[in-house]
Amino acid sequence: MKIAVCIKRVADSETRVKIAADGKALDEAGVKFVLNPYDEFAVEEALRRKEQAGSGEVVVVALGPAAAQETIRAALAMGVDRGVLLQVDRIPADGLVVAQALAAELKDGGYDLILCGKMAIDDYNHQVGPMVAELLGLPCVTSIAHLELQGNTGVAEREVEGGIEVCEFPLPAVLTTDKGLNEPRYPALKGIMAAKKKPLDIKPTALAVGGLEVLAMTPPPDRKDGRIVGEGVAAIPELLRLLREEAKVL
Amino acid sequence: MALRFQGVDFYDADGLLTEEERAVRDTVRAWVDDNVIPVIGEHYVAGKFPTHLVPQMAELGLFGANLPEEFGCAGLNNVAYGLIMQELERGDSGVRSFASVQGALVMYPIYEFGSDEQKRRWLPELASGRRIGCFGLTEPDYGSNPGGMITVAKETKEGWVLNGAKMWITNGSTADVAIVWAKTARLDDPGSIRGFIVPTDAKGFAAKDQQGKLSLRASDTSELVLQDVCVPKEALLPKSAGLKSPLMCLTAARYGIAWGAVGSAMACYDEAVRYAKARVVFDRPIGGFQLQQARLVEMLTEITKAQLLCLQLGRLKDQGKMSPQQVSLAKRNNVSMATDVARESRRLLGASGILAEYQAMRHLANLESVYTYEGTHDIHTLILGQEITGLSAFN
Amino acid sequence: MTAVLAVLEQRDGALRKVSHEVVTGARRLADAGSGTVEALVLGGGTVSGADQLGRFGADRVTTATHAALGRYTPEGYTRVVVERVRARQYDAVVFPASATGRDLAPRVAARLGVPLAADVTDLGIEGGAIWATRPVYAGKALLKVKLLARPALLSLRPNVFTPVERPRAAAAETAKVDVPERGGRVVVREIKAAAAGALDVAEAPIVVSGGRGLKEPANFRLLEELARAFGGKAAVGASRAVVDAGWRPHADQVGQTGKTVSPTLYVAVGISGAIQHLAGMRTSKVIVAINRDKDAPIFKVADYGIVGDLFEIVPRLTEEIRKLHA
Incomplete structure (x- = not known):
């Protein structure tokens, strides 16, 4: 089974966001970057599928700056066979541009399965996976939390509002992964040592211009200071009064 | 949290x-956050190692x-090894101690003093955790003076017979195998000390947990008694030779302790900062009060110095240039530093600081053991005093 | 003249509430360019509620029907929407950022070769250009973007565009459309329904969330009762700590690696308020926190806090809310 996993280098979820001097991006000084947590589910799933099949190859593809090599090596340390970096100066805001570059790389790879995280925790774009599928003309199920494969067909479950959609699809396919699909492994120390010896292909990549222009990045509006209504059950009547009369939500 | x-x-x-x-x-950091931190408080209070x-x-x-x-x-x-110890001890000294014993005090002597056959037989078993080891050097009356030990090994036609008692042995009661140090000649000859690989199910071998510890509660500490324990010839670590051999093991373990202490200090500092802000x-x-700021500044300053100390120590070790005295300095400084940081963090946390829900008091209590084991703070002072002056204060 | 297409959502032949939000958002955009809103809903037959969309400002409502469109089918829906967009010159196409919308909108964007601004919380037109604001870094920052291509595709975060009544006479039509048998290669075999009437935390107008302070999984019963007291308008959420501990399903997790929610009322019970949790709920309109630790960070973002034992407070609060709804 040949599986590709699209991964992204993102700021850690504990990052305190500081906006860069140009007012349009994150100030990266002192920020810790990690493998996007949703992509970890994709990597883990790919590794398990390969292990179950007993043979095959898992390839990760990342679009990002040179520093994303470290992110790729994190996946190699988990057990991925090789990595490809589509190297760009910065990751564009327009998800379609990213999807186009990934699709071009994946097109002739002969993959049975292409996995992506359902979204990246930095830009919340939620779109690259299904866009890659469209560009490659492949069937796609997004945000899956359960997967069964049998021969050339698969059944995936995805959460929708108030229920679970059960989707059937043929392979090859693109799937995007949600929390709950699996529990990603820690890279073992031997894996970390082995990662530096695995192939990592760096391809300088020119991107399309794209149709999204970033005007500004701003901090969210401050919430006004909260207040403690009181202590214990005695505070409940006052809370209800405030919710009714002041906040008007009851 | x-x-x-x-x-x-x-x-x-x-x-x-x-x-x-x-x-x-x-x-290791992520593993500790996910698996050690959430359970360690309960285990500590219960007095149980998280097996x-x-x-x-x-x-x-x-x-x-x-x-x-x-x-x-x-x-x-x-350096990577040291960072592992740092992160493990950020979780708990007991967890780090387990890894120190298994790695530096059991696997290392087999690797360093063992035969090829012993290495091939034991190291993969110990690395995979299928076998647990312990290290028997300290005796009830011989802690800082291990050369005075009275455990003996007598050579027979079939192998060796060991007699003696060991104390303060981490993992003693759970180990499958013990590295036991014993004199093979006269009791006044520390040069005759050799190491033995002793299966803990051998006849005459008994281990009993020491009760009532107020420190390292999430760790098993035991007494070992060896009464006419017979082992084959192949149990001897052939390249072990004199007191120097177990001391080399201690240097290896102590190196990890110097890093580990920084981990516990980092945990206490981090907790103190978060608490001070909230x-x-x-x-x-x-956190806006000068007295608490002074506490935090002291902590950060000392942690930063200790981090750089460890890092350079590790680079020297990797270059084969590290001396035991340099390890003494780092162990002595960092453990003492971490104890101070834990105590100040505990105080900054006020009443909350005495609860197991917070980390400071657990680390503080643990560090009192770490201050004492693997060469007490005072012994390292004397080692360094001798290094500086050329004059021994021991005799 | 800004022509906006609002792509709506139905389930089991009834329009979903989020559709009103999408029409409201589309109306706002159309008004900024003195334009029109066309609404498109796909279904197996007529969709109840589609004829009511004039109330929220739709000028024209089309129900595209085909036997294979009763349930969402990614490829069938994509094809119908793309054909519709290609047939008319829209300036903007607006989707809900629901589970379906998040699947459908990117496909349409890729097919049309235009960008998609996802999870939009604000939008407008400035100097002839459509702009949108969307939270990034789990709401720790807002990104304002200009959409340079036509049509501009946007998906709207649920619960943000409160439906506003803007009555107009909407022309309604039903059009049979052509899609492949079964709708395409991906087929939704079934929808396993969650507990009857259960709301999704991302869409519920009221969310009651619990954390480690609940002490054990069984105690979430207290929150379920409180949620029920709100008369079917509330969902139960959870912090990452309790989801990771296996107390609650992943689908309930609120936070940066879970769901970002913006309900009218968010009640945080026994949740201390880690950054990554706050990121997921700080856009709630009103936040109430109940926690025994008065220094817990949750109180910094809570509009109203009660310090004390949740095991005493929550049952009493449930009782009072029940009385209000009785």
């Missing part, structure tokens, strides 16, 4: 690490991680 520890790195010491060193550290963590530690490759890959180990350099007294966070 913090989800992921964000590190304490005021001087960008991270920038001095290689990518693999950071990756190793981050893996269920051993297979996970083995799976990650934490045991003897600086020994070669051919024996099933990770083959890391000593806890409101007199209508403002206590």
Whole structure:
């Protein structure tokens, strides 16, 4: 089974966001970057599928700056066979541009399965996976939390509002992964040592211009200071009064 | 509760690490956050070592991680190894002690003094956690003066017969195998000390947990009694020769302790900072008061110095240039520093600081053991005094 | 003249509430350019509620029907929407950022070769250009973007565009459309329904969330009762700590690696307020926190806090809310 996993280098979820001097991006000084947590589910799933099949190859593809090599090596340390970096100066805001570059790389790879995280925790774009599928003309199920494969067909479950959609699809396919699909492994120390010896292909990549222009990045509006209504059950009547009369939500 | 520890790195010491060193550290850090921190308080209060963590530690490759890959180990350099110890002790000294004993006090002597046959037989078993080891050097009356030990090994036609008692043995009651140090000639001849690989199910071998500990409660500490324990000739570590051999093991373990102490200090500092920002007294966070700021500044300063000390020590070890005295200095400084940081953190936390829900008091109590074991603080003072003056204060 | 297409959502032949929000958002955009809103809903037959969309400002409502469109089918829906967009010159196409919308909108964007601004919380037109604001870093920052291509595709975060009544006479039509048998290669075999009437935390107008302070999984019963007291308008959420501990399903997790929610009322019970949790709920309109630790960070973002034992407070609060709804 040949599986590709699209991964992204993102700021850690504990990052305190500081906006860069140009007012349009994150100030990266002192920020810790990690493998996007949703992509970890994709990597883990790919590794398990390969292990179950007993043979095959898992390839990760990342679009990002040179520093994303470290992110790729994190996946190699988990057990991925090789990595490809589509190297760009910065990751564009327009998800379609990213999807186009990934699709071009994946097109002739002969993959049975292409996995992506359902979204990246930095830009919340939620779109690259299904866009890659469209560009490659492949069937796609997004945000899956359960997967069964049998021969050339698969059944995936995805959460929708108030229920679970059960989707059937043929392979090859693109799937995007949600929390709950699996529990990603820690890279073992031997894996970390082995990662530096695995192939990592760096391809300088020119991107399309794209149709999204970033005007500004701003901090969210401050919430006004909260207040403690009181202590214990005695505070409940006052809370209800405030919710009714002041906040008007009851 | 913090989800992921964000590190304490005021001087960008991270920038001095290689990518693999950071990756190793981050893996162990995440594992500790996910698996040690959530359970360690309960285990500590219950006085139980979290045994269920051993297979996970083995799976990650934490045991003897600086020994070669051919024996099933990770083959890391000593800085990466030190970072592992740092992160483990950020969880708890008991968890770090387990790994120190297994790696530096059991696997290392087999690797260093063992025959090829012993290495091939034991190291993969110990690296994989299938076998647990302990290290028997200290005796009830011989702690700081191990050369005075009275455990003896007598050679017979079939092998060796061991008699004696050991004390303060981490993992003693859970170990499958003990590295026991014993004199093979006259009791006044420390040069006759040799190491033996002793299966703990051997007839005459007994281990009993020491009760009533107020420190290292999430760790098993035992007494060993050896009464006419017979072992074959192949139990002897052939290249062990005199007191120097167990002392080399202690240097190896102590190196990890110097790093580990920094981990517990980082945990206490991190907790103190978060608490100082959140806890409101007199209508403002206590972090805004000068006295608490002074506490935090002292902590950060000392942690930063200790981090750089460890890092250079590790680089020297990797270059084969590290002296035991340099390890003494780092162990002495860092453990004492960490004890101070834990105490100040405990005080900053006020009444909350005495609860097991917070980390400071647990670390503080643990560090009192660490201050005492693997060469007490005072003994390291004398070792360094001798190094400086050329004059021994021991005799 | 800004022509906006609002792509709506139905389930089991009834329009979903989020559709009103999408029409409201589309109306706002159309008004900024003195334009029109066309609404498109796909279904197996007529969709109840589609004829009511004039109330929220739709000028024209089309129900595209085909036997295979009763349930969402990614490829069938994509094809119908793309054909519709290609047939008319829209300036903007607006989707809900629901589970379906998040699947459908990117496909349409890729097919048309235009960008998609996802999870939009504000939008407008400035100097002839459509702009949108969307939270990034789990709401720790807002990104304002200009959409340079036509049509501009946007998906709207649920619960943000409160439906506003803007009555107009909407022309309604039903059009049979052509899609492949079964709708395409991906087929939704079934929808396993969650407990009857259960709301999704991302869409519920009221969310009651619990954390480690609940002490054990069984105690979430207290929150379920409180949620029920709100008369079917509330969902139960959870912090990452309790989801990771296996107390609650992943689908309930609120936070940066879970769901970002913006309900009218968010009640945080026994949740201390880690950054990554706050990121997921800080856009709630009103936040109430109940926690025994008065220094817990949750109180910094809570509009109203009660310090004390949740095991005493929650049952009493449930009782009071029940009385209000009785």
